[in-house]
Amino acid sequence: MPLRRIEKISSLSVFAGRSPSEIEALLQGADEKALKHRETLFRMGDEAHAFAFVLEGALKLVKTTADGNEVIVFFATPGDPVGALIMGSEQKTYPVSAVAMGPSVVLRVPRRTFVSAWSKFPDVFQKINGLIFARVHEMQEQKAMAKMSLPQKIARQIISLSERFEGGGGTVLPVPITRKEIADSVGASVESVIRVMSDWSREGVLRTSERQIEILQVDRVIEILRGEKS
Amino acid sequence: MPLRRIEKISSLSVFAGRSPSEIEALLQGADEKALKHRETLFRMGDEAHAFAFVLEGALKLVKTTADGNEVIVFFATPGDPVGALIMGSEQKTYPVSAVAMGPSVVLRVPRRTFVSAWSKFPDVFQKINGLIFARVHEMQEQKAMAKMSLPQKIARQIISLSERFEGGGGTVLPVPITRKEIADSVGASVESVIRVMSDWSREGVLRTSERQIEILQVDRVIEILRGEKS
DNA sequence: CGTAGCCTTGAAGGTGATCAATGTTTGTGG
DNA sequence: CCACAAACATTGATCACCTTCAAGGCTACG
Numbered sequence: 001m002p003l004r005r006i007e008k009i010s011s012l013s014v015f016a017g018r019s020p021s022e023i024e025a026l027l028q029g030a031d032e033k034a035l036k037h038r039e040t041l042f043r044m045g046d047e048a049h050a051f052a053f054v055l056e057g058a059l060k061l062v063k064t065t066a067d068g069n070e071v072i073v074f075f076a077t078p079g080d081p082v083g084a085l086i087m088g089s090e091q092k093t094y095p096v097s098a099v100a101m102g103p104s105v106v107l108r109v110p111r112r113t114f115v116s117a118w119s120k121f122p123d124v125f126q127k128i129n130g131l132i133f134a135r136v137h138e139m140q141e142q143k144a145m146a147k148m149s150l151p152q153k154i155a156r157q158i159i160s161l162s163e164r165f166e167g168g169g170g171t172v173l174p175v176p177i178t179r180k181e182i183a184d185s186v187g188a189s190v191e192s193v194i195r196v197m198s199d200w201s202r203e204g205v206l207r208t209s210e211r212q213i214e215i216l217q218v219d220r221v222i223e224i225l226r227g228e229k230s
Numbered sequence: 231m232p233l234r235r236i237e238k239i240s241s242l243s244v245f246a247g248r249s250p251s252e253i254e255a256l257l258q259g260a261d262e263k264a265l266k267h268r269e270t271l272f273r274m275g276d277e278a279h280a281f282a283f284v285l286e287g288a289l290k291l292v293k294t295t296a297d298g299n300e301v302i303v304f305f306a307t308p309g310d311p312v313g314a315l316i317m318g319s320e321q322k323t324y325p326v327s328a329v330a331m332g333p334s335v336v337l338r339v340p341r342r343t344f345v346s347a348w349s350k351f352p353d354v355f356q357k358i359n360g361l362i363f364a365r366v367h368e369m370q371e372q373k374a375m376a377k378m379s380l381p382q383k384i385a386r387q388i389i390s391l392s393e394r395f396e397g398g399g400g401t402v403l404p405v406p407i408t409r410k411e412i413a414d415s416v417g418a419s420v421e422s423v424i425r426v427m428s429d430w431s432r433e434g435v436l437r438t439s440e441r442q443i444e445i446l447q448v449d450r451v452i453e454i455l456r457g458e459k460s
Numbered sequence: 461c462g463t464a465g466c467c468t469t470g471a472a473g474g475t476g477a478t479c480a481a482t483g484t485t486t487g488t489g490g
Numbered sequence: 491c492c493a494c495a496a497a498c499a500t501t502g503a504t505c506a507c508c509t510t511c512a513a514g515g516c517t518a519c520g
Contacts, residue, residue, distance in 0.1 A: 063374045071374045088359040119352045129318040144293045144301045146417025187376025
């Protein structure tokens, strides 16, 4: 039952300026896939037969290290492509796993369509590159935090995430995210993340219920990010 | 005095399969720029009028953080593009600075040529994407080391760098790299990097002279990377 | 021949990791 | 709908690894 979310799909930035028939060509063999919480879209090492756009919810891109640790490389939010870069590359297997955070929906496009149709539209390519740029930029920003303290890293991660979801107020992360996931994304231990965030809860900076994080004092978080302590 | 290194230029992977006249079109307004050691190609925040390919030597892509720290985001080695991603994006200023490590040469292509010519060749685009993929991959791998010990991070960085330069043996990094640069790239302090590398020198694992690092016992370095201590 | 850039070493101290135990919430199968 | 298993959150104690600060030396180069 493919493509019931036409609205949402045609509002994807990649499709801006494409005619309906062009869009149809770009979506040959594409389907919408609904994912349950914690369901895996693809696993690191799998052959890359398709890429996808996040339509609803969010996916985490995860790497499992040799010693069994998990590292979250990126949080993909609505509009973000996943597995797109690899479509044009030599490599044939996904370098990361993609796992849904909360119930999510993706638009999955087979590689053959990428090769046959997507490559034909320079515009489209350019749009994808814009999205990739955003991702690289985000990773670079994060790398720039290397020497900062843990609270600063966490603050940055939370702010960056909250900014990625449109929507007024925007102070509630509309995606369930665990302390472990935050830890894995900033390169810290769960315990340390908990200690930091518990302090913040006590100070009324933020609040969590059912994995949903609500930022109560955005300015305070920004202060922390800038480097003032409690 | 543009384009004396035609040989090297046409062997760039982006140009594979292009005819001489096509290459000429892709190089409208392009020039070769020789950079001295520590010379800056572009500065973070500058308007992005051009992108470039490294032809000889190497460049470091650096971010200066609010508190005056430097973070090296990527080492660009021959064949790598710098500033390419931003060409297709909304953003108009470079997110990082590019600084030569040792005398280097780049092929600089103006943005207008990118817009007018490069966008016309889907193949070329795809090739660039392949290169970007390699870069993203490298950054992801590095992020995956977040929880590893400092010696492991340094070992990885050194190995990864040595692999990026073709050339048999490949155990001498053909680019001058300081302890500070290694520190800035793995997110550690100079002193710590020095302590680790001094130990290695004493053990005969590697040797440095004039900023050139020579790996004497590659297998030992790999052991360290895998997690055995001295 | 002085300055700038780089390397080195030591001492002291802090941040965050690790280990261990326990509570809480969510999900699942009978 | 209950019972039990997973997944997630919490707290405390301990300690290793790195950072920071300080001081000094080496070498290249204008």
